[in-house]
Structure formats: C-alpha cells, structure tokens
Amino acid sequence: MKIPYSINPGRHRALELLLSRHSPWPLAGPVPSDEELAVVFAAALRAADHGRLQPWRFALVRENALAALGDAYAKVALTMRQDVDPERARTKALASPMVIAVAARLDVQSKIPEHEQLLSAGAATMNILNALHMMGYGGFWKSPPGGPEGPLRALMGFGPTERIVAMIHVGTAKEESRSPMKTDPSGFVSEWQGAEAHVL
Structure with missing residues (x-):
C-alpha cells in the first residue's frame, strides 16, 4: 500500500x-534484551483502556523456565x-526461545463491560507484537492450551478473575x-451514511 x-x-x-508486520x-534466537523488553511492555501499556482499569497482566517465560512451561503444557494436555x-x-511450549503470556484481569464490579476489558488485553497483545516487529524480532500469537480459563491459568500463577x-x-x-495477507483494505471497508440508507 502506498503511504502519502x-x-x-x-x-x-x-x-x-x-x-x-506479520507472524513469522x-x-x-536472539531474543529481546531486558532493555528492549522494557520498551515492549511500555508499548503494551499504551493500549486503549476504558476506565483506566489497566486490565493486563504479563508473564515472561525464558531460558530454564521454558522447560517448566513445557511441563505445564503436558499437564494441561492430560486434562x-x-x-x-x-x-x-510439551514441544509446542518449547517452539521458541521466549514466550510472553498475556492475561486480562477482569474487574467484574466495574461499570466497564467485560468485553471491553478483554479487548483492551487484546490491544495490549497487538502493541507487543508491533513493538517486537519494529525492533526486528518476530512474534507469533497462539491460544493457550485448554482455553483462557483452563488449568494453565493456575499453573502460570494467574488468578481466578484472570x-x-x-x-x-x-x-x-x-x-x-x-x-501472505493482502494489504488492500477495500474488501473490508464500507462507508455508513445513516440508518435511512439501509431501511428495507
């Protein structure tokens, strides 16, 4: 796409x-340094956040802890x-030299809808991916085995509201x-001109 x-x-x-940006x-290796990771997480905190709830939690997994993550994946598989x-x-957990787990900490008492809190955590995830790409690293978004509320949640130290x-x-x-994705957005964009234009 041509940029003006x-x-x-x-x-x-x-x-x-x-x-x-893509998902290589x-x-x-190599992986980001501690200084680079600080920037990556700072970018995550710039995610849209209705109500300023800061509903994000991150768990960094690297080096020897990857083996423990593999053990956790194996335990989840048994369930x-x-x-x-x-x-x-177990092999899936060890498929890269670093993993960042992103969790949404939901405030069920808040007036902010739950889906907005989840989307905010998704936006933080995307900011992480974009920051990694801009630094020259690759990031690949995968779903947690067992689902968002599965046994991996407790195994990684996340709480019941996360x-x-x-x-x-x-x-x-x-x-x-x-x-491999097309960069032409025309097939996904329409211009809304008011409800009357769509009355059957």
Missing part, C-alpha cells in the same frame, strides 16, 4: 513498519481430549518471510 508522502518522514517509516515462523499427546504439547488471552512466541525469524 505528506506524512512526516519519521511517522512515514513507522507506518511502513506497521504495514509490513519458526522462531529462534483435555484423549487424543491430545502430552509430549507433543483469563489468558494470548501466548506470544518471541524470537528471530529463521528465514526471511513476508506476510
């Missing part, structure tokens, strides 16, 4: 990076369908790849 040249050059570059796989292989589940919305696999793409 009237846009400030610095912002122009940022948009170029945003439009090139497989991922290997699922009989055709789920625990060792295969839901795991994403397991972000982090690393560097092993090979150059490009997004």
Whole structure:
C-alpha cells in the first residue's frame, strides 16, 4: 500500500513498519534484551483502556523456565481430549526461545463491560507484537492450551478473575518471510451514511 508522502518522514517509516508486520515462523534466537523488553511492555501499556482499569497482566517465560512451561503444557494436555499427546504439547511450549503470556484481569464490579476489558488485553497483545516487529524480532500469537480459563491459568500463577488471552512466541525469524495477507483494505471497508440508507 502506498503511504502519502505528506506524512512526516519519521511517522512515514513507522507506518511502513506497521504495514509490513506479520507472524513469522519458526522462531529462534536472539531474543529481546531486558532493555528492549522494557520498551515492549511500555508499548503494551499504551493500549486503549476504558476506565483506566489497566486490565493486563504479563508473564515472561525464558531460558530454564521454558522447560517448566513445557511441563505445564503436558499437564494441561492430560486434562483435555484423549487424543491430545502430552509430549507433543510439551514441544509446542518449547517452539521458541521466549514466550510472553498475556492475561486480562477482569474487574467484574466495574461499570466497564467485560468485553471491553478483554479487548483492551487484546490491544495490549497487538502493541507487543508491533513493538517486537519494529525492533526486528518476530512474534507469533497462539491460544493457550485448554482455553483462557483452563488449568494453565493456575499453573502460570494467574488468578481466578484472570483469563489468558494470548501466548506470544518471541524470537528471530529463521528465514526471511513476508506476510501472505493482502494489504488492500477495500474488501473490508464500507462507508455508513445513516440508518435511512439501509431501511428495507
């Protein structure tokens, strides 16, 4: 997609990076440094947040803790369908050198609808992915085994009011790849001109 040249050059570059974001796989090292991770999480906190509830929690998994995550995945597999292989589940947890679990901490007493709190956690997830991409790393969004409220939640230390919305696999793409998705949004966008225009 062509970006208008009237846009400030610095912002122009940022948009170029945003439009090139994709989910590379497989991922290997290197992974972000502690300084880079601080920026990644700061970007996550810029997510839209109705009511300023800050309904996000993040669990960083790296190095030796990846083996423990593999154990947790295997335990979850044993609680699922009989055709789920625990060792295969363990392998999935070890498929990248770093994982960031994102959970939504729901405030059920708040006037802010639950779905908005969940969407805010999703927005934080997307900010993480965008920040990783802009730094030259890859991020791949996967669902938690067993679902958002499954046994992995407690195994990872999240509370009963929290839901795991994403397991972000982090690393560097092993090979150059490009997004297979089309960048033309015309097939997804319409212009609403008022209710009267759609009265049957």
